[in-house]
Amino acid sequence: MSKLEGKVALITGAGSGIGRASAIHMAQAGAAVMCSDIDSQSAEGTVALISEAGGRADGMGLDVTSAQEMREAIKRTISNLGDINVLFNNAGVGGGFGWDQTIAVNLTGVFHGLSIGAPLLAERGGGVIINTASIAGMIALMTPPVDEDAETEADPDAEAGIGAYVAAKHGVVGLTKQFAVNYGGQGVRVNAIAPGFIVTPMTAEFRAEQAGEDFLIDLHPMGRLGQPEEIASVATFLASSDASFINGITLPVDGGYTAR
Numbered sequence: 001m002s003k004l005e006g007k008v009a010l011i012t013g014a015g016s017g018i019g020r021a022s023a024i025h026m027a028q029a030g031a032a033v034m035c036s037d038i039d040s041q042s043a044e045g046t047v048a049l050i051s052e053a054g055g056r057a058d059g060m061g062l063d064v065t066s067a068q069e070m071r072e073a074i075k076r077t078i079s080n081l082g083d084i085n086v087l088f089n090n091a092g093v094g095g096g097f098g099w100d101q102t103i104a105v106n107l108t109g110v111f112h113g114l115s116i117g118a119p120l121l122a123e124r125g126g127g128v129i130i131n132t133a134s135i136a137g138m139i140a141l142m143t144p145p146v147d148e149d150a151e152t153e154a155d156p157d158a159e160a161g162i163g164a165y166v167a168a169k170h171g172v173v174g175l176t177k178q179f180a181v182n183y184g185g186q187g188v189r190v191n192a193i194a195p196g197f198i199v200t201p202m203t204a205e206f207r208a209e210q211a212g213e214d215f216l217i218d219l220h221p222m223g224r225l226g227q228p229e230e231i232a233s234v235a236t237f238l239a240s241s242d243a244s245f246i247n248g249i250t251l252p253v254d255g256g257y258t259a260r
């Protein structure tokens, strides 16, 4: 039997990159998937890819910075797909959006999913929550200089953005532990994934120049960047009963980035 047969998953940020790959992977594993994204058209694009491949999915707009919208998304998942067993808090922005927006999406957005999703899953007999953290939730971030000046002069906006990203992702690791402890006894497992640099639109700016891409590749002992499908397969694993005794961890999926 497929790993997620009969399960229903709600994924945030499912219109692109890691979220889209995970929606497709979970659908291939047998789950019905609610693909949500602040960009509802991109979410619908993911639904189309799943449907064309014979999977079951629905799509909707969801801005994770709104607790109300998060509540609605969970309700709609249950009413349209019949249940909710897996919540993947994946939506995120790069630091380029500045302190407030980065914290709002990457930290408060995950908190909304956890604080609304965990008690509801517990009430319904259990489930799984997965959060997308980052290597930036475990250690400081190394990013390539995006222009020549950046090497010599500190750019305060860029620094605030990277600081917000690192602070938010460290916060996600902490929230993952706290909710795992609070809800583990009620049948809700809560874990996070910490990807290294992955080839998605989020990292396109860093990869635009060959020097930038080489800088990033050198940070990964495997000598390459990751693909979104390599995060998606881990999300499916954590969502499945193969991971039935895994709770409260942040799993690096980083080609060895955090090993040194």
Ligand SMILES: NC(=O)c1ccc[n+]([C@@H]2O[C@H](COP(=O)([O-])OP(=O)(O)OC[C@H]3O[C@@H](n4cnc5c(N)ncnc54)[C@H](O)[C@@H]3O)[C@@H](O)[C@H]2O)c1
Binding pocket: 012, 013, 014, 015, 016, 017, 018, 019, 036, 037, 038, 039, 042, 062, 063, 064, 065, 090, 091, 092, 093, 094, 105, 106, 109, 132, 133, 134, 135, 194, 195, 196, 197, 198, 199, 200, 201, 202, 203
């Ligand atoms: N790409 C990487 O190298 C990398 C590394 C570590 C962690 N991550 C994390 O992985 C997650 C997915 O990133 P990605 O690389 O797939 O990027 P991406 O830009 O391809 O996808 C992010 C998606 O989130 C959506 N989004 C943005 N703000 C939102 C909001 N307020 N509400 C709902 N959706 C919103 C975007 O529309 C987009 O579809 C993020 O949490 C990111 O921080 C990415």
